Amino acid sequence: MCRGGGGAGVTVLAAIPTFYFRAAENKEKLLADFIFILSSTCVFAIAILMCKRIKKEAEMMAYIVIVVMNSFFSMFGFYAPVSGNDISRHGSLGSAYQDLMGGPLCVLEGLDRERFKNVRIDTSNLYFNDVRANSAIQYDINSISFYYQTINPNTNIFLHELWIPKSWEGRNVDLDSRAALMSLSGVKYDIIKAGEERYLPYGYDSLVQEKDGYVLYETEHTLPMAYMYDSFMKKEEYEKLSPVKREMALMQTAVIDEADFNLNGLVENVVEDLRFEDTVSDYIITGADGVELSENKFMVTKENAFISLKTDCIGRVERSFGFENLWYEGEKNTFVKITDGIISKKIEIKSDKDPQYVNIHKFLCNLGYSESHGNSYKIIFSSPGVYTFDSIKIYNQPLEGIKGWVEERKNAKIEYSFGEDSIHIQADTDKNGILYISVPYSIGWEAYINGEKIEILKVNGFGMGICMGEGKHVVEFQYHTPYMRLGMMLMFTGIIACSVILVYDIKEKRAASIG
Known part of the structure; x- marks a missing residue:
């Protein structure tokens, strides 16, 4: 009991800082805190003095008290009825619904949801605070925006390989308005704020609906979420490419992580076999304000300092x-903004002192498609400090070829539907190939072609693929939570073992008391 009471007392003391933080600037809550802590201290003091008179088994009660106390201290600051609480301040009746319905997805209201059933929806120029976390799940649609536990690790790897400008592992908002990447991901619809149509990706030019300050656009040049490849490239070849070329490579061929799969009958591509049309523009730094320049380093001396660049004018790209290996040496996170005076995009650069730092330093910031890009740009640094980098390049990617590649990928007749934990596909193709599903790869998936189990490939560093011959096929993907059966077996084994030990212990004590 002494140990239990002492442990509970330590728990109370350890919780005081958090307790105070929750109740700070609220005198009534602080008074309630003080009374509760004083009462608890008295109870524990009495328990310690009486511990020699109480049966030893009562020590277990002290540990129960510890659990109860921890729960109380965790919840009191938020939910205490004294002087109002956070629920009453932030959770009035209907506010959660209004918060959800007031976001960008409100533009879907009144539309037939069947049109969104087997495609994805993305947003452009809407940052994390604009897009409600995981709201697509509540709307029962397929989206790009996810938060923490809903993100598959392969999604993060895929986005980092393409230098998507995000420095978090735990959240994703959009695909940076990159037309090729959106097409590859099955994004048929894009949401943007009214009046900001200049940020729309290439090809998203068909207005669907405008509502509450948001506009929904549609494109005809996107891939479905299931399509065919008739060739492949090994991952080591793919990794030789720039992030811009990687997007174009994925439009033309499947990228296979594992090189030992039997892919007989499929053409193996190397870099030289693919068609690339992108260019890299030279530039010069024409001015600076609050930035001292040296080789591969910017020493920023004030907030919102900037450098000015001159490059070539170019259109229809x-x-x-x-930014390759862009680092910021500072105490806090910072932002780097790129603008031509019309389009502005920003990148968050995390300091390595941030607790959520995850070593992301390659960023490709898309300024969008234009019939005529200008030649003057500014790079603005929000915070003072030292910024280092390996290279800064300006990429120009023509996009007219996307339409042809989309038609090639859609050449096979494929119909698909999604269930709770399954994907059903009917395919009719005139050649051997890889059936690609734009759903994150996971070891929990199993695939069957015409009832026969087949191995699933990790394709494009993100999705799932299976080798499929020509002809008509019925394909089923089924998901089972990894290690669920093993976990259940271990749980029941533990319950049985504990029960046996408990029964044995009771019998031993009874025998000892009789003796």
Whole structure:
């Protein structure tokens, strides 16, 4: 009991800082805190003095008290009825619904949900605070925006390989308005704020609906979420490419992580076999304000300092700024903004002192597609400090070829539907190939062709693929939570073992008391 009471007392003391933080600037809550802590201290003091008179088994009660106390201290600051609580302040009746319905997805209201059933929806120029976390799940649609536990690790790897400008592992908002990447991911619809149509990706030019300050656009040049490849490239070849070329490579061929799969009958591509049309523009730094320049280093001396760049004018391309190994030496996170005076995009650079730092330093910031890109740009640094980098490049990607590649991928007749934990596909193809599903790869998936189990490939560093011959096929993907059966077996084994030990212990004590 002494140990239990002492442990509970330590728990109370350890919880005081958090307790105070929750109740700070609220005198009534602080008074309630003080009374509760004083009462608890008295109870524990009495328990310690009486511990020699109480049966030893009562020590277990002290540990129960510890659990109860921890729960109380965790919840009191938020839910205490004294002087109002956080639920009453932030959770009035209907506010959660209004918060959800007031986001970008409100533009879907009144539309037939069947049109969104087997495609994805993305957003452009809407940052994390604009897009409600995991709201697509509540709307029962397929989206790009996910938060923490809903993100598959392969999704993060895929986005990092393409230098998507995000420095978090735990959240994703959009695909940076990159037309090729959106097509590869089955994004048929894009949401944007009314009046910001200049940020729309290439090809998203068909207005569907406008509502509450948001606009929904549609494209005809996107791939479905299931399509065919008739060739492949090994991952080591793919990794030789720039992030811009990687997007174009994925439009033309499947990228296979594992080199030992039997892919007989399929053409193996190397870099030289693929068609690339992107260019890299030279530039010069024409001015600086609050930035001292040296080789591969910017020493920023004030907030919102900037450098000015001059490059070539070019039209009918998607233009991006690529930052390779961009580091910021500072105490806090910072932002780097790129603008031509019309389009502005920003990148968050995390300091390595941030607790959520995850070693992401390659960013490709897309300034969008334009019939005529200008030649003047600014790179603005929000915070003072030292910024280092290996290279800064300006990429120009023509996009007219996307339409042809989309038609090639859609050449086979494929119909698909999604269930709770399954994907059903009917395919009719005139050649051997890889059936690709734009759903994150996981070891929990199993695939069957015409009832026969087949191995699933990890394709494009993200999705699932299976080798499929020509002809008509019925394909089923089924998902089972990994290690669920093993976990259940271990749980029941533990319950049985504990029960046996408990029964044995009771019998031993009874025998000892009789003796």
